[in-house]
Amino acid sequence: MTINRPMRDEYDLAVIGAGPAGLAAASLAAQSGLLTLLLDENQGPGGQVWRAVTSTPVKETRLLGDDYWAGSKLVEEVRASGAEILQGATVWSLDRHLEIGISAGGGSQFIRAERVILATGALERPFPIPGWTLPGVMTAGAAQTALKSSGLIPDGKTVVAGQGPLFWLLTAQILRMGGRIDLVLDTTERRNYLRALPHAAAFLTSPYFRKGLAMMREVRSKVRVVSGVTRIAASGNGRLEEVAYEAGGRSVSVPADLLLLHQGVVPNVNLAMSAGVKHRWDDIQLCWSPVLDANGGTSVEGIAIAGDGAGIGGALAAVERGRIAARAAVEALRPQAGAKVPSMETFRAALAKAERGRIFLDVLFRPSKQFRIPGGDTIVCRCEEVTAQDILDSVAIGATGPNQLKAYRRTGMGPCQGRLCGLTVTELMAEARGKPPEEIGYYRLRAPVKPITLSELASLPKNESATKAVVRG
Amino acid sequence: MFKRFDDDTRKVVEIFVDGRPVMAREGDTVSAALFASGLDVRRKTAVSGAPRLPYCMMGVCFDCLVTIDGMGNRQGCLVPVHPGMQIEIQKGKREIGR
Amino acid sequence: MPNSYDIAVIGGGLLGSAIAWGLGRIGQRVCVLDEGDIAKRASRANFALVWVQSKGLGMPAYTGWTMQASDTWPKLAAELLDQTGLDVCFQRNGGFHLALGEEELEQRSALLKRLHNQPGAVDYKMEILGREQVARMLPHIGPEVSGGSFCPYDGHVNSLRTFRALHTGMAKFGVDYRPEHPVSDIKYVQGEFRLASPNGEIRAGKIVLAAGNANQTLAPMVGLEAPMGPTRGQIVVTERTMPFLPHPLTTVRQTDEGTVMIGDSKEDMLDDTVLNLPISSVMADRAQRMFPLLGRLNVVRSWSGIRVMPKDGFPIYDQSETCPGAFVTCCHSGVTLASNHAFEIAPMVAAGALDKKKLGAFSATRFQKSDVRTSGYY
C-alpha cells in the first residue's frame, strides 16, 4: 500500500531507495518479520533501471526489453511482503544515531530505525564538455527516464555521445520506439580494448555479454556510429545548435537539436557521506565508493549500503547485495528468523555470478581523461557556474582540496550539492597538484542532502537546550 | 526535441504553462510534460541568467527548477502533473513569497 | 635561503591572511604556514557581519577598536578590489537585532543601557526602535516582531570572497602561502624562529601566531599565552532569492548572491562534522517568525563551525618578552576586524612592537587577574 507519511516513529529496518537493491532488501527483511520501511523519492518503485515499471505507457515488452520487465516481479514481491512503502518521500538527513529526516507531502519528520540500508543507487558520471549546460544537452539517462516514464522519444536532430553498457541500451531503446538518432559518437578509447582483453574470459560467461553485443549490433545496423571520438563540444546561441567532434585526427561539426551524453554511472554518495560513512577513491571505477564489509556494513554502526551505491555492479548485483544486507540485518535483529530465508552462501554465489565480468566492463569503458578533466572556460560546477580555469586559479592561490575551493569559488554550494561537479573537482585538483585523488578528498557533506523548505525545518522537534543555544540577549 | 511515441494511451491532463493550456498525460512529471509540449520552456539561472533545460531528469541537477502552483524553485522532474496545475517558467532568482 | 623569511605567519584564516596581506603590502618577505583542506577554519564558516552594535560590554577599548575597523573597512574593500579585481561587496548600511515579543525587547533595551553606562566607550549610536519604525525599514517583518535595536555603523560583506581576495592579494604581494604545513613545534634560537612542520622546517626573524584556537598550544612555545574557550556555531542557508532584506540582522542576512543566511547558535559541543537539527529548527523557526515569507524558501545547506574564542570573548594581541619578535593574535569577529589586522597590526609587527597605547588592553596578561569578565559577542 502506498501512503504519504510513515505510520510509525520507529522501525527495525529502514531501506532508502526502491530500486533493485532496495526492493530486494525490503522484501526479504519484511518477509523475515522485520518491521520494515521502504522510502523512495520517486512517485513509483523501480529505481533507475526499472523506472516507472508500474506506470509506464510503453507496454509492449519488446521495446524496453525483458530486463526491464523483470522489475515487476520484485515490485509485486515487496508489495506482498508486509513492508511499509513510502513513495514521494525524500530522505534529507541521516545521522550516526540512525535518525532519518524524511520530507513527504510538503512536511518533514524524523523516524528512527535499528538498522538502515542505503540503496540510493547511482548517478550518471559528470560529462563536462564545452557547452554541456546548453539547453538541448542532457544525459542519456535523462532521455531514457523520459522514455520509460512518459514514452518521450527524441524528435529533432539527435546526437548520442559517450560509452558504456547503458549507453548502447538507451540508444537501442530509442531506436526501437521510433525515436530519431542521427549520429552516435563512441568515446571508448581504442587502447581500452587491449587493456580489457585479459578480463575477457570472465566476461564471456557474464549475463551481460550476449545482450551487450546484440545491442551494439542492433544500433550499428540502424545509425551511423563514429568510433574513437577524442573530443566533443556543444555550441549554440542560447540553445544547442551544433556538435563538434574529433575522431582519428579529423574534426567534424554537425547541426544538432539534442545531444545525449553518457559515460557510465557512479555511486550516489551524498546521503552516506553526510552520515559519516567512510569512503575511498576507487582507482578502477574512478569514483568514491563506501568502505564496506562483506555484508555491505559501513563504518557507521547499523548502516549498510547495497546496490550501485556500494560501487557499480549493475542491477542483478544490486538485487543480491540488497538481499545480503537485509539478511545481515535479520541475523542481527531476529536471529531465529534467519533460518527461514536462503543462506548467505546462496546470495553470495548469486552475487559472484552477477558480478562476473564487471572488471572487463570497468576497464573497457573507463572514460578517458579529456572527458573527465576539462580545462579552460568549460563549466565544472553547473549550479554556481564555475569553470575549470576558475578552479585552477584557486589551486594557484593555495587551495589544496574541494573544501577550500568551495570557500573560494562556491563550487558544490548550489542545490545539487556537488553531485554534478564533485568528481570533476577532485580529479581536476588531483591533476593540477600532481596528487592522487584520495589525497585531495571530497566535499564535506551535511544535511539537508536535498533541499527542504525553511518552514519544514522550523516545524521539526525542538528542545530547551536548543532554544538556549540560539536565543541569547 | 522530444515527442510522444504513438501508443501512449494514458489519460490526458490539462495543465497551464505561463497561462497557456497544455495537454499532459497522467503520470507525466512536470518536466516531461514541458518537453512534450514543444514550447520554449528554458528557464534562466539564478547566477548568471543563462538559459537551461532539465539535464538529468532524476532529481540530481536542479536544472528543471520551475514555479508550480505559485511555489518557486520546485524540481519539475520529480513532481507529477495534476489537472489544472499552473506552471511558470522561472527567469532568474525566485521571489520571496513565491 | 628559500625557507627563511622576515616574518612567518602561522595560520591562513582571516587573521593570518589579513595580517600577511598587510605585511606584503608594506614590502615584507612573508610566508604563511597553514593546515590543509580539512581543518577547523572559522574563516570558512562565519556569518560575515561587520558588526559594531553591542560589542565591548566589559571592555570599552574593544568598542573603539571595533569602530575603527568599521571605519576602515571601505578602504580595505577598495584596495582589494583595486589589487585583485574582486568586489567583496562590503556594505555599511546599518544593522538590526530583532526582538520577538516584549520580553526580548526589554532585554535588549537593558543591554543597551548597560553599554551606555560604561565609561570610556565610544558612542556608536545604537538605538532601540519600536515595531512601527522597524517595519518602515524592514517591510516584511512578521506580527511577532516587537521592535529591535539598530546601529547605523553595522554592515556586512561577502566574507568568503574577502578570504579569497586576501589570498589572491597575498600571492600578488609575493607572500609565500604554504598549506599542508601544520606547525608542530617552535624554537627560538639566536634571535631566529625555527618552525617545525611535517613538510620541512621554516625559519623567520619574526612570527605571528594566527592559528585560531590552536594558539592556545602554540603560544607557550614562545613565552606567550592565549587561553581559549571555543564554541560551536551552526548556520542554515537558503537558495538564492530576489533582494528582499535591505539591512543585515544579527541572525538573518541576505547575501549579495541572493542566498539568505540564518544564524547562529552558540554551543559547547565542538565536533564540527555533525549537526544538531533541533538547533537548526529553532533558528529556522525564529527566522520565519521574523519574516514569515522566508518559510517558503528552500534550505540548501547548513553547517557548523568552531569559533575562535578567547576565554573572555575579547581579542588577544600580544608580543613575547622572552622571545622578541613573537606575536600572538586571535579573536572572534575576525571578519569585522580584518581591516584593523591589515592596516594596524601588520605595520606594528613589521616594526617589531605592538603599540601599547592602542592595544595594551588586549594583552593576554589580563587573564592573570582574577576578575576576567565575559562579553556577549553580539
Ligand SMILES: Cc1cc2nc3c(=O)[nH]c(=O)nc-3n(C[C@H](O)[C@@H](O)[C@H](O)COP(=O)(O)OP(=O)(O)OC[C@H]3O[C@@H](n4cnc5c(N)ncnc54)[C@H](O)[C@@H]3O)c2cc1C
Ligand atoms: C539514469 C539512469 C538510468 C539507468 N538505466 C539503467 C538501465 O536501463 N538498465 C540497467 O541495467 N541499469 C541502468 N542504470 C544503472 C543503475 O545504476 C542500475 O544498475 C540499478 O538501477 C541500480 O540499482 P540500485 O537499487 O542500486 O539503485 P537505483 O535503481 O538507482 O535506485 C535508487 C533509488 O533511490 C532513490 N533515492 C536516492 N536518494 C534518495 C533519497 N535521498 N531519498 C529517497 N530516495 C532516494 C532514487 O530515487 C531511486 O529510486 C541506470 C542508472 C541511471 C543513473
Ligand SMILES: Cc1cc2nc3c(=O)[nH]c(=O)nc-3n(C[C@H](O)[C@H](O)[C@H](O)COP(=O)(O)OP(=O)(O)OC[C@H]3O[C@@H](n4cnc5c(N)ncnc54)[C@H](O)[C@@H]3O)c2cc1C
Ligand atoms: C558560526 C560563526 C559565525 C561567525 N560570524 C561572524 C560574523 O558575523 N562577523 C565576524 O566578524 N566574525 C564572525 N565569526 C568569527 C570569525 O569567523 C573568526 O573570528 C575568524 O574567522 C577567525 O579567523 P582566524 O584566522 O583567527 O581563525 P581560523 O579561520 O580558524 O583560522 C585558523 C587557521 O590556523 C590554522 N592552523 C591551526 N593550527 C595550525 C598549526 N599548528 N600550524 C599552522 N596552521 C594552523 C588552521 O588550519 C586555520 O587555517 C564567526 C565565526 C563562526 C564560527
Ligand code: FES
Ligand atoms: S532535471 Fe535534474 S533535477 Fe530535475
